[in-house]
Amino acid sequence: MTNPNRLRIGLLGFGTVGQAFTRLVLKERGRLLRDHALDLEVVAIGNRRIDEKRAGWAGEGVRFTDDLASVATDPGVDLVVELLGGLEPARSLQTAALSAGKPVVTANKMLFAHHGEELAALAREKGVSLGLEAAVAGGIPILRALRESFAADTLTSVSGILNGTSNFILTTMEATGRSYADVLAEAQRLGYAEADPASDVEGNDAAYKLALLARMAFGTSVPVSAVRCSGITHLLPCDFEYARMLERTPRQLAVARRVGVDGALALSVSTHLVSQRSLLAKIEGPFNAVAVEGETGGTFVLSGRGAGGGPTATAVLSDVIEIARSGARPGVPPLGVHAFAPFTAASPAASVSAVALRFVVKDAPGIIASISRILAENEINIDAVFQTRGEDKAALPFVVTLEPVAGDGLARALEALAALPFHQKPPVAFPLTD
Amino acid sequence: MTNPNRLRIGLLGFGTVGQAFTRLVLKERGRLLRDHALDLEVVAIGNRRIDEKRAGWAGEGVRFTDDLASVATDPGVDLVVELLGGLEPARSLQTAALSAGKPVVTANKMLFAHHGEELAALAREKGVSLGLEAAVAGGIPILRALRESFAADTLTSVSGILNGTSNFILTTMEATGRSYADVLAEAQRLGYAEADPASDVEGNDAAYKLALLARMAFGTSVPVSAVRCSGITHLLPCDFEYARMLERTPRQLAVARRVGVDGALALSVSTHLVSQRSLLAKIEGPFNAVAVEGETGGTFVLSGRGAGGGPTATAVLSDVIEIARSGARPGVPPLGVHAFAPFTAASPAASVSAVALRFVVKDAPGIIASISRILAENEINIDAVFQTRGEDKAALPFVVTLEPVAGDGLARALEALAALPFHQKPPVAFPLTD
Numbered sequence: 001m002t003n004p005n006r007l008r009i010g011l012l013g014f015g016t017v018g019q020a021f022t023r024l025v026l027k028e029r030g031r032l033l034r035d036h037a038l039d040l041e042v043v044a045i046g047n048r049r050i051d052e053k054r055a056g057w058a059g060e061g062v063r064f065t066d067d068l069a070s071v072a073t074d075p076g077v078d079l080v081v082e083l084l085g086g087l088e089p090a091r092s093l094q095t096a097a098l099s100a101g102k103p104v105v106t107a108n109k110m111l112f113a114h115h116g117e118e119l120a121a122l123a124r125e126k127g128v129s130l131g132l133e134a135a136v137a138g139g140i141p142i143l144r145a146l147r148e149s150f151a152a153d154t155l156t157s158v159s160g161i162l163n164g165t166s167n168f169i170l171t172t173m174e175a176t177g178r179s180y181a182d183v184l185a186e187a188q189r190l191g192y193a194e195a196d197p198a199s200d201v202e203g204n205d206a207a208y209k210l211a212l213l214a215r216m217a218f219g220t221s222v223p224v225s226a227v228r229c230s231g232i233t234h235l236l237p238c239d240f241e242y243a244r245m246l247e248r249t250p251r252q253l254a255v256a257r258r259v260g261v262d263g264a265l266a267l268s269v270s271t272h273l274v275s276q277r278s279l280l281a282k283i284e285g286p287f288n289a290v291a292v293e294g295e296t297g298g299t300f301v302l303s304g305r306g307a308g309g310g311p312t313a314t315a316v317l318s319d320v321i322e323i324a325r326s327g328a329r330p331g332v333p334p335l336g337v338h339a340f341a342p343f344t345a346a347s348p349a350a351s352v353s354a355v356a357l358r359f360v361v362k363d364a365p366g367i368i369a370s371i372s373r374i375l376a377e378n379e380i381n382i383d384a385v386f387q388t389r390g391e392d393k394a395a396l397p398f399v400v401t402l403e404p405v406a407g408d409g410l411a412r413a414l415e416a417l418a419a420l421p422f423h424q425k426p427p428v429a430f431p432l433t434d
Numbered sequence: 435m436t437n438p439n440r441l442r443i444g445l446l447g448f449g450t451v452g453q454a455f456t457r458l459v460l461k462e463r464g465r466l467l468r469d470h471a472l473d474l475e476v477v478a479i480g481n482r483r484i485d486e487k488r489a490g491w492a493g494e495g496v497r498f499t500d501d502l503a504s505v506a507t508d509p510g511v512d513l514v515v516e517l518l519g520g521l522e523p524a525r526s527l528q529t530a531a532l533s534a535g536k537p538v539v540t541a542n543k544m545l546f547a548h549h550g551e552e553l554a555a556l557a558r559e560k561g562v563s564l565g566l567e568a569a570v571a572g573g574i575p576i577l578r579a580l581r582e583s584f585a586a587d588t589l590t591s592v593s594g595i596l597n598g599t600s601n602f603i604l605t606t607m608e609a610t611g612r613s614y615a616d617v618l619a620e621a622q623r624l625g626y627a628e629a630d631p632a633s634d635v636e637g638n639d640a641a642y643k644l645a646l647l648a649r650m651a652f653g654t655s656v657p658v659s660a661v662r663c664s665g666i667t668h669l670l671p672c673d674f675e676y677a678r679m680l681e682r683t684p685r686q687l688a689v690a691r692r693v694g695v696d697g698a699l700a701l702s703v704s705t706h707l708v709s710q711r712s713l714l715a716k717i718e719g720p721f722n723a724v725a726v727e728g729e730t731g732g733t734f735v736l737s738g739r740g741a742g743g744g745p746t747a748t749a750v751l752s753d754v755i756e757i758a759r760s761g762a763r764p765g766v767p768p769l770g771v772h773a774f775a776p777f778t779a780a781s782p783a784a785s786v787s788a789v790a791l792r793f794v795v796k797d798a799p800g801i802i803a804s805i806s807r808i809l810a811e812n813e814i815n816i817d818a819v820f821q822t823r824g825e826d827k828a829a830l831p832f833v834v835t836l837e838p839v840a841g842d843g844l845a846r847a848l849e850a851l852a853a854l855p856f857h858q859k860p861p862v863a864f865p866l867t868d
Contacts, residue, residue, distance in 0.1 A: 024586070024730055031588060035653045035775075133583070139731040141583030148582075149567070149575030152458070152751035154465060219469045279716050279737065296458055297573040297739070297748035303713065304734035314731035317586035341469075 006039040007324040010077035010102075012068055012093055013084040014047040014054070017107060017134075020309030021081065021316050022057075028317070038324050040317075046071035072097040079323060081316060082106040091115055098122045098130070105319040107134035107312055113208040113224050116215070117340070131319025136209045137162055137288040139311025140304045141318065146216040146292065153294030158217040159255040162209040164286035164306040165200035166232050166252040168192045170271075171284045174240045174249060180233060192286055202231035203269035206254040210267060213290070214256035218265060221340035222256070228268040234428060235271060238388070238397040239358060245386055246356065246401070246432070248273035249281045253433065259346035266346040266407075272433040273356055279303070280433075348407035354383070354432040355402045355410060357417070360425035363393040370420055371400060378413040380405050395424040401432070440473040441758040444511035444536075446502055446527055447518040448481035448488070451541060451568075454743030455515065455750050456491075462751070472758050474751075480505035506530040513757060515750060516540040525549055532556045532564070539753040541568035541746055547642040547658050550649070551774070565753025570643045571596060571722040573745025574738045575752065580650040580726065587728030592651040593689040596643040598720035598740045599627045599634035600666050600686040604705075605718045608674045608683060614667060626720055636665035637703035640688040644701060647724070648690035652699060655774035656690070662702040668862060669705060672822070672831040673792060679820055680790065680835070680866070682707035683715045687867065691785070698780035700841075706867040707790055713737070714867075782841030788817070788866040789844060791834045791851070794859040797827040804854055805834060812847040814839050829858040835866070 009025070011018055022042050032038045043061065046068040047053050054064045065071060072080055072093045080097040082104060084090045090111050094104050098119065106112075112119070112135060123130040133143050137160070146158070161167050165187060172183045184201070187193035199205045207227040214222040232252055243250050253272045256265055274280045279301045283289045288306030293299045305311040361367055368385065375382060380402055387398040402410075410429060417427050443459070445452055456476050466472045477495065480502040481487050488498045499505060506514055506527045514531040516538060518524045524545050531538050533556065540546075546553070546569060557564040567577050571594070580592070595601050599621060606617045618635070621627035633639045641661040648656040666686055677684050687706045690699055708714045713735045717723040722740030727733045739745040795801055802819065809816060814836055821832040836844075844863060851861050 020730075027730070028586065028588060032585070036585060140734060141579050144583055145575050145579070148756055149578055149749075149752045151466070151470060151755050152462065152748040154462060277716070277718075279713060282711070282713050282716050284711075294748065296454075296461075296744040298742075298745055300574060300736065300738035302734065302736050305732045308732075310730040311732055314586040314728065315583075318583045321585050322582055 005037060005324055006041070007320070008041055008043040008076060008078045009320065010044040010046070010071040010074055010080045011042050012046050012071055012080065012082045012090075014045050014050065015083070016309045017312045017316070018045070018047070018083040020313035021083065024310075024313045024317055032321065036321065036325065038321060040320060040324065044071045044074050044077055068093055069096060072102075073100045077102065079103045079105065079320060081320065082108060083316070084108070085110065087111055087114060091119075094119055095122060098126055098128060101126055101128055103129040103131070103323045105131035105134075105316055105323070107316060109135040109208050109212060113211055116212070117221060129323045131316070131323060132212065133319045134312045134315035136212050137290055138304070138306045138308060139315050140288055140290060140302050140306065141315070142213065142290045142302055143216050144318070144322070145302065146213070150217070150292055150294060150297070153297045155217045155258070155292060155294050157255065157257040157293045158213050158290065159253055159257070160213075160290035161251055161280060161283050161288055162206040162254045162290070162306070163200050163203070163252060164288060165193045165197065166203075166206070167283065167288070168286050169201065170232060170235070170250055170252060173235065173237065177237050177240070179237060180235055201233055203229040203252065206252065206269045210254040210256055210269060213254075214265060214267060215340060217256065217292070218258065218263070219341055220263070220265065220343045222265065222267065222343050226265070226267050226343065226345050227254075228270070230270045232271055234425070236360070236397065236425070239430075241388055242356070242358065242386055242397075242399040243273045245388070246273060247276050248432065249276055250430065251280055251283070253280070257346075257351070259350040262344065264344040264346035264350070266351045270431065272431045275434045278434060348411060349409075351407040352404045354404045356430045356432055357400045357402065358397065358428045358430065359400070359423065360395050360397045361422040362424055363396045364422055367422055371417060374416045374420075375402070375413055378409050378416070380409060380413055439471060439758055440475070441754070442475055442477040442510060442512045443754065444478040444480070444505040444508055444514045445476050446480050446505055446514065446516045446524075448479050448484065449517070450743045451746045451750070452479070452481070452517040454747035455517065458744075458747045458751055466755065470755065470759065472755060474754065474758065478505045478508050478511055502527055503530060506536075507534045511536065513537045513539065513754060515754065516542060517750070518542070519544065521545055521548060525553075528553055529556060532560055532562060535560055535562055537563040537565070537757045539565035539568075539750055539757070541750060543569040543642050543646060547645055550646070551655060563757045565750070565757060566646065567753045568746045568749035570646050571724055572738070572740040572742060573749050574722055574724060574736050574740065575749070576647065576724045576736055577650050578752070578756070579736065580647070584651070584726055584728060584731070587731045589651045589692070589726060589728050591689065591691040591727045592647050592724065593687055593691070594647075594724035595685060595714060595717050595722055596640040596688045596724070596740070597634050597637070597686060598722060599631065600637075600640070601717065601722075602626045602720050603635065604666060604669070604684050604686060607669065607671065611671050611674070613671060614669055635667055637663040637686065640686065640703045644688040644690055644703060648699060648701060649774060651690065651726070652692065652697070653775055654697070654699065654777045656699065656701065656777050660699070660701050660777065660779050661688075662704070664704045666705055668859070670794070670831065670859070673864075675822055676790070676792065676820055676831075676833040677707045679822070680707060681710050682866065683710055684864065685714055685717070687714070693780035693784040696778065698778040698784070700780040700785045704865065706865045709868045712868060782845060785841040786838045788838050789836045790864045790866055791836065792831065792862045792864065793834070793857065794829050794831045795856040796858055797830045798856055801856055805851060808850045808854075809836070809847055812843050812850070814843060814847055
């Protein structure tokens with residue numbers, strides 16, 4: 001093999017993903033040298049209390065250290081992989097590495113949700129690459145697909161199942177008929193949910209990832225705060241029964257959609273009732289999927305494991321390989337480093353969707369009449385009313401499906417509906433998605 | 435925007451895809467300049483009888499010509515897009531362009547199935563890129579994903595639904611219960627099948643694509659003749675009934691799998707009964723899907739439109755953008771141009787799968803006994819026997835499912851089974867795939 005390209009990697013963070021990455025580089029080194037003429041090597045590994053972490057690792061030729069900054073700026077390191085997670089010291093270390101002219105590859109979505117613009121600007125200024133593939137949907141190569149394959153098309157939406165914990169809980173509730181609290185406890189036992197599950201089940205984790213996806217898909221600087229976010233904590237077993245009657249299934253979807261002609265974006269994380277015929281309905285347990293819709297190319301779906309050491313390590317290594325192969329050309333924005341256009345939020349009035357409203361009420365005469373009146377006042381048309389065996393007259397669930405309705409009208413109607421006196425649970429609106 | 439990279443494109447072929455590509459470049463030019471600092475322009479278009487083809491096209495600044503060779507070697511052209519299809523003059527023109535040091539982008543899978551090695555060697559010699567993304571599965575960015583994202587992993591299999599015509603026929607037979615001949619005629623009326631559908635329904639088209647996928651996935655030089663290929667022409671409506679009883683659905687799958695430790699590959703195109711729970715079971719009509727399985731990253735599925743002017747044009751443009759952005763670096767193999775390792779075919783003995791055997795017999799005593807005896811002689815275990823309402827005693831279908839069996843033993847058993855006297859149709863073996 002002629003002229004192998006050697007790349008010396010400095011690794012920050014030697015936990016589950018860092019160790020999986022180091023193993024992967026060792027395992028794949030010979031193949032990459034043979035097939036891609038690339039000679040990749042982890043030459044320095046920084047972690048606090050590194051002596052505990054390195055136990056069991058031979059590490060010939062590797063400098064293990066607890067001085068993280070010395071790895072970020074090591075003249076013997078060509079590229080820095082940051083797998084510490086969190087804001088600090090990750091932010092300072094990435095800044096130091098980029099300032100020293102070293103490309104950075106990371107899985108740190110939280111840092112990029114908060115300081116992505118700043119780090120991207122620094123990378124642009126220094127003319128070095130910043131690899132983020134592992135930060136969204138683990139091993140699914142979606143950021144690269146958006147940057148390269150889908151760069152050929154004007155995209156209209158990017159959406160998906162981005163949080164494996166929520167998806168595990170929903171698909172298990174569906175399969176077993178058990179309650180949210182019960183299934184959450186199981187997910188925590190299995191390690192699919194954290195002791196504090198809020199970021200996953202409230203939709204914030206999916207919102208971080210959606211903001212990154214939308215930046216790549218639409219080239220605009222999307223603030224996380226622009227994502228309307230609702231969790232899965234309010235779902236009831238009856239929601240799965242009604243979904244089945246509608247030949248649908250509940251899924252937490254993160255959706256970024258270009259609305260109108262001015263490029264305004266509508267962004268949300270919420271529980272949709274998706275058609276059983278759709279691919280998204282088949283994404284089960286901790287898996288992730290992303291759907292990309294373009295004006296010319298139509299709709300594409302990518303699915304795979306959204307997290308875990310192995311899939312995340314392959315995503316990190318794919319960025320390293322790409323940087324090693326392509327290098328930086330002057331005048332061409334390097335990997336993941338756009339100059340972003342300003343963000344415009346779409347008006348809620350512009351987002352139109354068919355919706356299912358679920359109520360849980362204390363049974364009494366005139367309930368449907370009250371609901372129908374409020375919907376009519378907001379010029380919303382009822383499609384159908386569904387009610388299963390309602391044994392418990394004190395907490396009777398039923399579902400009203402609506403013809404497509406604009407977001408602002410729906411919000412007004414929901415506010416008026418919530419003020420009615422007979423609710424046992426707050427009414428919930430589920431978008432219907434094919 | 436600083437330092438825009440200008441790329442002047444010469445287009446060979448101005449049919450459906452060529453026109454879709456030209457429209458796409460015009461439509462996306464402003465966005466690509468703004469977001470990617472790339473200035474792309476189609477400056478020359480070659481086609482026979484170009485004066486008929488160009489009617490309705492303004493084409494300011496475009497040189498329209500019927501002298502195709504003049505486009506391939508035009509000093510004012512930086513990159514050649516070949517959308518003629520077929521062997522000649524495509525082969526000579528690509529050779530001329532590459533010899534002149536121009537990168538080539540094409541959707542021509544037939545040319546690459548026959549002369550891919552030769553063209554790749556020339557591109558390697560000249561140090562220029564060869565873009566093939568549009569040649570497999572239309573707009574699904576699978577070759578790029580294999581080359582870049584999945585380069586980080588040692589792959590164990592690549593498989594998928596690669597022929598939209600066959601998939602349309604199978605999913606329509608399933609939905610309607612109609613016969614193969616009847617649905618084929620409908621597909622021809624709708625333009626989903628050609629007047630001569632042999633290449634699609636016999637599996638040859640899928641085999642060409644599988645050979646290209648396997649080359650990219652495994653870095654070996656896969657001959658099309660190594661793909662064991664069977665079509666869908668023998669499928670009966672009863673096959674869909676039995677598949678449903680097994681909670682499965684018939685799908686034409688192209689599968690390339692690394693078998694054993696020596697890197698030998700097993701390649702086939704055949705009709706599998708896939709689990710209704712799988713993503714592949716949801717790929718309907720003319721859609722395509724590709725599943726990639728890696729040792730570290732697990733399984734990923736990509737799906738989307740496999741053909742058509744728009745999706746193919748976006749795939750072509752994605753290659754053009756990549757070439758424009760990355761250029762060629764000495765010592766790094768350019769886009770799509772590996773040096774391939776020699777191919778080793780796996781022994782049929784190494785491929786093990788659960789299987790359903792479908793028989794159509796003239797009813798008589800002792801049929802199951804005869805079949806069971808032959809299977810036992812070949813050390814094959816029966817899992818179960820299924821038979822639906824068999825009104826027609828002269829042509830009675832039934833299904834025998836087998837426990838996992840090696841390919842060589844199955845082939846021997848099928849040969850002996852086919853010699854039994856009671857068949858009304860040749861027995862068929864369907865692999866069972868989850």
